[in-house]
Amino acid sequence: MDDTTGEMLGYTMETLLQAGALDVSFTPIYMKKNRPAIKLEVISEEDKADQLQKLILTETSTIGLRLRKAQRLVMKRKNLPVETEFGIISVKEARWEQIVKYAPEYEDCRKAAREHGVSLAEVYRKAEEACYQTEEGKK
Amino acid sequence: MDDTTGEMLGYTMETLLQAGALDVSFTPIYMKKNRPAIKLEVISEEDKADQLQKLILTETSTIGLRLRKAQRLVMKRKNLPVETEFGIISVKEARWEQIVKYAPEYEDCRKAAREHGVSLAEVYRKAEEACYQTEEGKK
Amino acid sequence: MDDTTGEMLGYTMETLLQAGALDVSFTPIYMKKNRPAIKLEVISEEDKADQLQKLILTETSTIGLRLRKAQRLVMKRKNLPVETEFGIISVKEARWEQIVKYAPEYEDCRKAAREHGVSLAEVYRKAEEACYQTEEGKK
Amino acid sequence: MDDTTGEMLGYTMETLLQAGALDVSFTPIYMKKNRPAIKLEVISEEDKADQLQKLILTETSTIGLRLRKAQRLVMKRKNLPVETEFGIISVKEARWEQIVKYAPEYEDCRKAAREHGVSLAEVYRKAEEACYQTEEGKK
Amino acid sequence: MDDTTGEMLGYTMETLLQAGALDVSFTPIYMKKNRPAIKLEVISEEDKADQLQKLILTETSTIGLRLRKAQRLVMKRKNLPVETEFGIISVKEARWEQIVKYAPEYEDCRKAAREHGVSLAEVYRKAEEACYQTEEGKK
Amino acid sequence: MDDTTGEMLGYTMETLLQAGALDVSFTPIYMKKNRPAIKLEVISEEDKADQLQKLILTETSTIGLRLRKAQRLVMKRKNLPVETEFGIISVKEARWEQIVKYAPEYEDCRKAAREHGVSLAEVYRKAEEACYQTEEGKK
Ligand code: NI
Numbered sequence A, B, C, D, E, F: 001m002d003d004t005t006g007e008m009l010g011y012t013m014e015t016l017l018q019a020g021a022l023d024v025s026f027t028p029i030y031m032k033k034n035r036p037a038i039k040l041e042v043i044s045e046e047d048k049a050d051q052l053q054k055l056i057l058t059e060t061s062t063i064g065l066r067l068r069k070a071q072r073l074v075m076k077r078k079n080l081p082v083e084t085e086f087g088i089i090s091v092k093e094a095r096w097e098q099i100v101k102y103a104p105e106y107e108d109c110r111k112a113a114r115e116h117g118v119s120l121a122e123v124y125r126k127a128e129e130a131c132y133q134t135e136e137g138k139k
């Protein structure tokens, strides 16, 4: 899109996520006539596609868009609470075959960092540490 | 592409558009061995694909490309002239279900801005204003 | 800038170059509230700075800009015509200490490529070859 | 920065703005060993520099930063309320020599768009229209 | 990906290429909550897809990925050695219909530039010159 | 730079780092005539500036560059070895006022990950854990 402003696009991202988009991203691209532009990509379940498409046409200057089906591989997820010195933090555990990953919930960590006057990185570190200790305890 | 220069790519974009590409864009990407590179994307009708493909292989250093069909949703367009204090400006009207959008033609606005010594933004604003007044007049 | 469109920025670049800017570039950046944005950079002689600054404030949405003096090192340049099978092409020769570089003029090469139905890269290659042959002849 | 995550950087931007930074932006860059990275730029008044600098060192992985003074040219700003069919919207008027610009306040427009079920662009358009009508009324 | 660092991604690129990926690239994108992020794209033969996919899930923070089949058009390639004043350089010749292109092997040129104390550009130029002379000799 | 290839730039980065540059980065920018381009930035001690500058003019197509002095704030660094189940890893400790940070050495972690068949992230995690345990032991 080369005729929408960044302000409109920031609003559009927020609106698409509220309407149920799984993921929204912007990629900077270059178009004809020396125009810096932005490609908007939205990932959604098939049954939401119609509504999101309408939203994009309403909120942005674009007059066309492309639809593509894609196969997705997603790890199985589960939320688990862990105890840290900054309170209880929810962690998203993801598993697929032998692979296990932990991702502390951003909003929980953010709140804890603010409340306890520490850096976000420190809260993440403690939450991850707690996950790995629990995991080793199980073995 | 990591072995073509920006100058060649600028020329390639111009050439592809002249040959009938619907849209051409560049995306900055990162490749192996610390190489900044550019992804060239071209959208075209199916019957032009062969010619454009040949053009890309001729003008750039690439030795391979990927083809993908995509479903497109495009709003119905119509050109309409509107009167402004800077002369007549052609406006592209786009409609789809309830959504209506107006996009003043860039080349008309550019010429008017130059001739009348005003900013491009002012010409756009006046052309859009004229569209919306006409639309409200109809109701 | 997060409240100007790509169309306006493309026009601004063209206008700044016509008004005597030495170089104009756009850098994609990310601003608050999820806004993709563009940083406009203009290089100019000091005596043009005032006029270009006014132009930026007129044509874009920005309400502020930053000025910085910088020391520049520029190689000494000379234009020289070279003969190729695609006609005479002007080449920019740049020298500094032992370093010599040749840059065929884009507009000449572009015209020759179109007239002779060859790729731009081929015209560049022939023009550069002619430069290096002349240089070796001199030794 | 090539060893901080996007999540940390998003948090850092929010934190810097809350602490009084005038502007914060990210630029995508390429670093050695094929690493995509981000340059963080912060503009601030001189008296806030120390605090913001400390914040950057606390919240991100960086172990060094560069300071540069720059001369700024900023248009004179004033807030003015305008009446629209979507309620009263605050508009930022900016003036410098003959140049006048209007920028409707994002947060006001956003709220109005949500409340009235219209697109953000429509609210902006109506607020700008109101500004220009007032201005012409004054002449 | 918004929760992996550039260091991890640089390593992942190296690892994917060693495991047989045909091409790996990063594209800078913008995600929600002001997060600068990176899209990782990998092109591979179908029979390697499973292994590479597992590698991505192991080395990065991502918990999901998308798979897409694409039709590829690749020019026919052949390696040919050419003699230059900097030693023998391997050149990749690519052909498709009437189009012929030469790409000197990067690693050969790099080594020759270092050994002979000349710029990489000079080695490339000499290797390309040798290719085109051979080609014209054949006619 | 709009007339150098990504391959040349990748080589230039490597060469600048070997010649003692403190940091080298590329930023994707957009130049006139629809040219995607790259800005090369090099940070160096003042006494290396001359040599690096010459190197840039030799290896790239640029015919000019800009020099800027900047004040730098750098945390005090110290290397310390830590023991992990993957062997001894060197960690860079950085301190400034109350702030302490640990950055495991990339090359050590990379080697350990390869030797022990684990992900790079796991090696980093263990090395960081060892640092924080040592630190808490001291209190
Ligand atoms: Ni347009």
Ligand code: NI
Residues within 6 Å of the ligand: A086, A087, A115, A116
């Ligand atoms: Ni608490």
Ligand code: NI
Residues within 6 Å of the ligand: B002, B003, E103, E106, F007
């Ligand atoms: Ni190559």
Ligand code: NI
Residues within 6 Å of the ligand: B086, B087, B115, B116
């Ligand atoms: Ni007129």
Ligand code: NI
Residues within 6 Å of the ligand: A007, C002, C003, D103, D106
């Ligand atoms: Ni704004």
Ligand code: NI
Residues within 6 Å of the ligand: C086, C087, C115, C116
């Ligand atoms: Ni001719």
Ligand code: NI
Residues within 6 Å of the ligand: D002, D003, E007, F103, F106
């Ligand atoms: Ni590091």
Ligand code: NI
Residues within 6 Å of the ligand: D086, D087, D115, D116
């Ligand atoms: Ni209301």
Ligand code: NI
Residues within 6 Å of the ligand: A103, A106, D007, E002, E003
């Ligand atoms: Ni996350």
Ligand code: NI
Residues within 6 Å of the ligand: E086, E087, E115, E116
């Ligand atoms: Ni040799």
Ligand code: NI
Residues within 6 Å of the ligand: B007, C103, C106, F002, F003
């Ligand atoms: Ni040039």
Ligand code: NI
Residues within 6 Å of the ligand: F086, F087, F115, F116
């Ligand atoms: Ni070991």
